[in-house]
Amino acid sequence: MSELLKVDNLIKNFGGLTAVSDVTMHLNSNELVALIGPNGAGKTTLFNLLTGVITPSSGSVVLAGKEGTFPLNNKKAYQIAKLGLSRTFQNIRLFKEMTVLDNVLIAMTSRYKEGFVSSILRFPSYYRTEREMKEEAIKLLKIFSLDQQTETLAKNLPYGIQRRLEIVRALSTKPQILFLDEPAAGMNPEETADLTRLIIEVQKEFHITVLLIEHDMSLVMQVAQRIYVLDHGSLLAEGSPKEIQQNPAVIKAYLGEEA
Ligand SMILES: Nc1ncnc2c1ncn2[C@@H]1O[C@H](COP(=O)(O)OP(=O)(O)OP(=O)(O)O)[C@@H](O)[C@H]1O
Numbered sequence: 001m002s003e004l005l006k007v008d009n010l011i012k013n014f015g016g017l018t019a020v021s022d023v024t025m026h027l028n029s030n031e032l033v034a035l036i037g038p039n040g041a042g043k044t045t046l047f048n049l050l051t052g053v054i055t056p057s058s059g060s061v062v063l064a065g066k067e068g069t070f071p072l073n074n075k076k077a078y079q080i081a082k083l084g085l086s087r088t089f090q091n092i093r094l095f096k097e098m099t100v101l102d103n104v105l106i107a108m109t110s111r112y113k114e115g116f117v118s119s120i121l122r123f124p125s126y127y128r129t130e131r132e133m134k135e136e137a138i139k140l141l142k143i144f145s146l147d148q149q150t151e152t153l154a155k156n157l158p159y160g161i162q163r164r165l166e167i168v169r170a171l172s173t174k175p176q177i178l179f180l181d182e183p184a185a186g187m188n189p190e191e192t193a194d195l196t197r198l199i200i201e202v203q204k205e206f207h208i209t210v211l212l213i214e215h216d217m218s219l220v221m222q223v224a225q226r227i228y229v230l231d232h233g234s235l236l237a238e239g240s241p242k243e244i245q246q247n248p249a250v251i252k253a254y255l256g257e258e259a
Pocket of ligand 1: 018037038039040043045046
């Protein structure tokens with residue numbers, strides 16, 4: 001396995017508060033990694049640093065992808081997305097008044113390079129691209145059992161399905177790394193079980209790297225190959241699900257609540 005994302009000595013201060021404190025970690029290609037930790041541990045801040053939503057106070061993030069090695073520091077979120085990092089957010093960010101299919105097509109447009117002139121003058125290549133995008137979107141929606149609801153408005157989908165649609169949108173950009181921020185939040189047990197199966201399937205099918213923040217420990221222990229534990233902004237532990245479950249420091253800081 002090769003290192004796809006390398007994070008070194010990452011720090012983020014908010015005024016006097018150090019939300020992320022000297023974090024060094026890595027993601028291998030085709031790996032499913034979970035980031036866990038108690039409330040306020042700094043997980044979302046770390047995600048936001050890795051995906052360019054906020055800039056680090058110091059430290060470095062480097063992507064060593066198929067197309068070369070790129071430092072991600074000080075890059076804007078859209079530049080990072082173009083390099084193949086895609087994410088979902090804790091709060092659903094769909095276009096609620098648009099259909100399921102249009103939600104996916106909008107996400108996909110960032111990847112297609114059809115020119116302005118071609119789209120205004122409706123060159124044949126414009127229609128070809130549009131047709132190809134639709135076919136690809138429907139194929140993706142089918143994997144997520146959403147192909148029968150392409151014309152449904154996003155706002156009319158049940159909550160768990162909206163979360164699933166968000167994952168489809170993130171995947172439609174063909175990312176190298178998919179960041180899932182609490183994908184099971186607010187789901188009922190049945191929806192969470194479906195999602196668990198889906199995450200495992202997606203990672204296998206798309207051969208991508210996944211970093212997942214999740215509070216649902218049963219989901220984490222079922223899907224993660226490796227786990228990082230964050231506590232008070234610092235990494236407390238790293239290891240396999242089994243190692244993490246047995247780590248006394250982790251049990252004390254986090255799993256203790258549930259043990
Ligand atoms: N923009 C900000 N300005 C000031 N403080 C912030 C900001 N964002 C986060 N923090 C603080 O940084 C710390 C880490 O927050 P963060 O949201 O990253 O934790 P978390 O592990 O994701 O928590 P949760 O599991 O509850 O979502 C918290 O003390 C939080 O209040």
